[in-house]
């Protein structure tokens with residue numbers, strides 16, 4: 001009882017009102033970390049104690065402090081604890097496969113089932129926040145609500161909804177006869193600046209946290225119109241300025257150099273993939289202040305798909321075109337001082353393998369493990385506009401953290417086996 005009282009007074013001293021402290025005493029978790037990467041980019045700390053109250057980190061102190069009575073103790077004194085990982089590019093509602101016709105067979109409710117399954121797989125792999133950049137209308141938004149309310153197991157979700165595309169471009173329905181396309185369309189295409197601005201406002205009304213558009217052709221859609229710019233510069237400017245006027249960030253899918261350059265000049269917040277970026281495109285991105293999200297695991301996924309003969313001829317041709325250049329553009333972007341942010345395109349490969357991207361960032365892009373970890377925590381949090389909420393283990397931040405055996409700053413592959421995950425103060429089973 002005395003110990004319980006002590007815990008209560010500690011909470012009062014920590015700034016909670018007596019009433020709030022009483023309620024919170026039952027909800028205190030103390031985590032002992034053998035090694036702590038509290039703020040990626042800064043040196044790791046030794047044995048440390050993290051106090052979590054409800055969904056928030058309350059304190060981080062040196063040494064293994066005894067927990068107050070009534071608090072839960074989580075013992076990671078033989079492990080490294082670090083902030084929950086962030087993947088800035090996933091598609092929770094889809095799985096890899098070349099059967100594009102499934103779009104005409106499976107209803108959106110089936111994508112919801114896949115999304116629920118993939119959300120659990122993703123958070124168990126240590127990713128406590130993801131940005132979903134393309135899912136059927138409302139599927140990503142409802143997954144976001146489901147994980148936020150704790151009804152389903154999964155990460156915090158920043159959700160775009162359907163990508164905005166040109167008619168017949170990457171993100172539109174393709175590969176079917178016209179009547180079928182009309183029936184399946186998510187009404188996410190536009191022609192001309194005015195209509196493109198309208199699509200952004202509709203996405204905002206529907207609940208998008210971020211606007212995703214496909215500036216260029218894409219690899220896995222049945223359109224055979226190449227990988228260069230699809231939107232005009234005027235259309236891209238309309239999309240970006242309209243989104244920014246609504247306080248929404250913009251992610252542009254882009255492969256071809258001129259499409260990347262046009263999107264960067266329009267002021268996008270991130271270029272996704274960026275496969276054929278040349279010097280002019282990278283300089284435009286640097287001047288515009290956008291980030292580069294290389295999605296290297298996407299190329300692993302399509303290379304596996306090609307080996308398994310999954311793709312139709314137009315898709316297979318585009319896959320071959322991109323595979324020769326994996327990592328080159330990201331290396332050039334990093335050298336030019338463009339922030340390279342962790343994003344994988346999960347859904348193009350199997351969900352749950354997201355952390356394999358770390359080794360690719362080290363081997364193909366030349367990042368240090370510390371830089372790669374920052375790209376998936378502090379840097380990704382900034383891109384998502386959540387830098388005061390996630391990406392660090394610090395007082396006031398959301399209690400999103402993971403524990404791994406070994407030292408990820410020495411061998412980044414230890415992040416591929418995560419022993420423990422907490423998201424919003426809840427331990428993930």
Ligand SMILES: [Zn+2]
Nearest residue numbers: 089091133345
């Ligand atoms: Zn994608």
